[in-house]
Amino acid sequence: MKGGTVQINWHDTQPVLSLDFHPHYGLLATAGNDHDIKLWEITWGESEKKLPTASYQKSLSYHSSAVNILRFSPSGEHLASGADGGELIIWKLHASDDGYTWKVLKTLSFHRKDVLDVQWSVDGAYLVSGSVDNSCIIWDANKGSVHQILDGHLHYVQGVAWDPLGQYVASLSSDRTCRVYVNKPQAKLKGYEKLNYVSQHVITKSELQRHEDSKPPSKSHLFHDETLPSFFRRLAWAPDGSFLLVPAGIYRNSSASEVLNTAYIFSRKDLSRPAVQLPGASKPIVVARFCPVLFHLRGSNSDGFFKLPYRVIFAVATFNSLYIYDTESTPPIAIFAGLHYAAITDIAWSSNAKYLALSSRDGYCTIVEFENDELGIPFSVAGTSKTMNPTNVSKSDVTDQMEIEMPAALKVDIAADKKASLGNQSQSTMMMKTPDTKKPTKRITPVVIN
Numbered sequence: 001m002k003g004g005t006v007q008i009n010w011h012d013t014q015p016v017l018s019l020d021f022h023p024h025y026g027l028l029a030t031a032g033n034d035h036d037i038k039l040w041e042i043t044w045g046e047s048e049k050k051l052p053t054a055s056y057q058k059s060l061s062y063h064s065s066a067v068n069i070l071r072f073s074p075s076g077e078h079l080a081s082g083a084d085g086g087e088l089i090i091w092k093l094h095a096s097d098d099g100y101t102w103k104v105l106k107t108l109s110f111h112r113k114d115v116l117d118v119q120w121s122v123d124g125a126y127l128v129s130g131s132v133d134n135s136c137i138i139w140d141a142n143k144g145s146v147h148q149i150l151d152g153h154l155h156y157v158q159g160v161a162w163d164p165l166g167q168y169v170a171s172l173s174s175d176r177t178c179r180v181y182v183n184k185p186q187a188k189l190k191g192y193e194k195l196n197y198v199s200q201h202v203i204t205k206s207e208l209q210r211h212e213d214s215k216p217p218s219k220s221h222l223f224h225d226e227t228l229p230s231f232f233r234r235l236a237w238a239p240d241g242s243f244l245l246v247p248a249g250i251y252r253n254s255s256a257s258e259v260l261n262t263a264y265i266f267s268r269k270d271l272s273r274p275a276v277q278l279p280g281a282s283k284p285i286v287v288a289r290f291c292p293v294l295f296h297l298r299g300s301n302s303d304g305f306f307k308l309p310y311r312v313i314f315a316v317a318t319f320n321s322l323y324i325y326d327t328e329s330t331p332p333i334a335i336f337a338g339l340h341y342a343a344i345t346d347i348a349w350s351s352n353a354k355y356l357a358l359s360s361r362d363g364y365c366t367i368v369e370f371e372n373d374e375l376g377i378p379f380s381v382a383g384t385s386k387t388m389n390p391t392n393v394s395k396s397d398v399t400d401q402m403e404i405e406m407p408a409a410l411k412v413d414i415a416a417d418k419k420a421s422l423g424n425q426s427q428s429t430m431m432m433k434t435p436d437t438k439k440p441t442k443r444i445t446p447v448v449i450n
Contacts, residue, residue, distance in 0.1 A: 006364065078124065116132065159172040207220075
């Protein structure tokens with residue numbers, strides 16, 4: 001594993017606000033305050049010490065304001081980009097004399113204010129967007145029209161996520177709530193069931209158990225309020241739909257004497273309350289992203305909380321650090337810190353799990369390159385050579401296979417955690433840092449919420 005900040009001029013040294021890998025061609029798309037979308041070809045480092053390189057390919061110029069979010073469709077044929085002022089564009093890939101070109105296909109107009117996040121449905125027929133106008137909109141991508149408006153939030157919608165199995169849509173807002181919507185299709189019309197998402201869960205507080213038996217449990221907020229200095233709270237579903245990972249969390253211990261930054265993991269079996277928390281980050285966690293490839297179990301660690309027939313790998317980022325986890329182990333498998341001088345804004349995985357990229361408001365991007373099979377051996381569907389992906393998994397398969405183990409008691413020793421040195425972690429853990437950046441004093445360790 002090797003990685004670092006690529007010292008090139010990404011967006012005229014202006015903040016880079018989002019990035020995403022094309023699902024087939026290995027291109028990296030970036031977007032930022034310069035109003036442009038830029039496409040880059042990422043090549044691996046030839047020598048052991050050489051970092052991956054990014055070669056500029058072309059720019060997509062149409063937006064008239066800062067581009068906050070971009071996401072390729074699952075097929076790779078389309079690209080959605082959202083910007084300030086409510087601009088939302090769908091681009092389409094075309095063949096051209098020089099290989100390919102992207103052209104504006106649809107301009108989606110309804111949001112009244114900045115679009116902060118976008119996510120495609122797994123079939124690419126719809127997309128959901130979140131905006132500063134406090135609403136989520138489900139769009140019909142083929143028609144370029146509004147399909148449904150979800151207007152339950154009372155403040156900015158800073159993150160949206162579409163369940164890869166198509167049953168749920170989730171949103172996260174600075175009103176301190178995560179909302180989960182379930183699809184209850186309307187009556188069939190000419191054999192077609194119309195999507196219809198209705199609110200199923202509004203997750204905002206949890207009970208805080210106190211040591212004193214005489215006092216009843218109090219309610220504690222699960223998420224940061226609107227003073228969190230970030231416009232992004234990018235949540236994500238696991239590629240198999242087994243669980244939802246929600247950033248921007250806060251956790252109070254039983255005595256309520258200390259508040260920890262965290263991300264919460266919600267099991268698909270019960271989306272009404274978090275099942276696991278990732279505490280200990282010195283800064284708020286603002287973005288989560290899953291590796292699209294599932295991996296075979298290694299069988300080397302039985303301490304994991306997730307009882308899955310394969311390993312799922314995911315990354316979470318605070319303002320200044322990146323943590324990589326897998327579902328078979330408890331501590332992170334890699335930690336990167338001190339890579340940027342301003343807040344991290346987005347995370348992207350390449351479709352083959354070879355690269356992990358993150359963007360920052362300091363105008364630069366970091367690219368991490370993994371060696372062959374370093375993350376593990378890709379999990380294949382039984383009897384085939386096809387790599388596991390969401391389209392190979394049914395809802396019943398996930399429900400039957402997915403389980404988060406709940407021990408009777410599991411405590412976090414914060415004092416001991418502060419004393420732990422990153423240098424004493426296992427060899428699979430890696431930290432990248434700039435010379436003037438202090439080491440993080442806390443390790444993030446998943447904790448089951450009883």
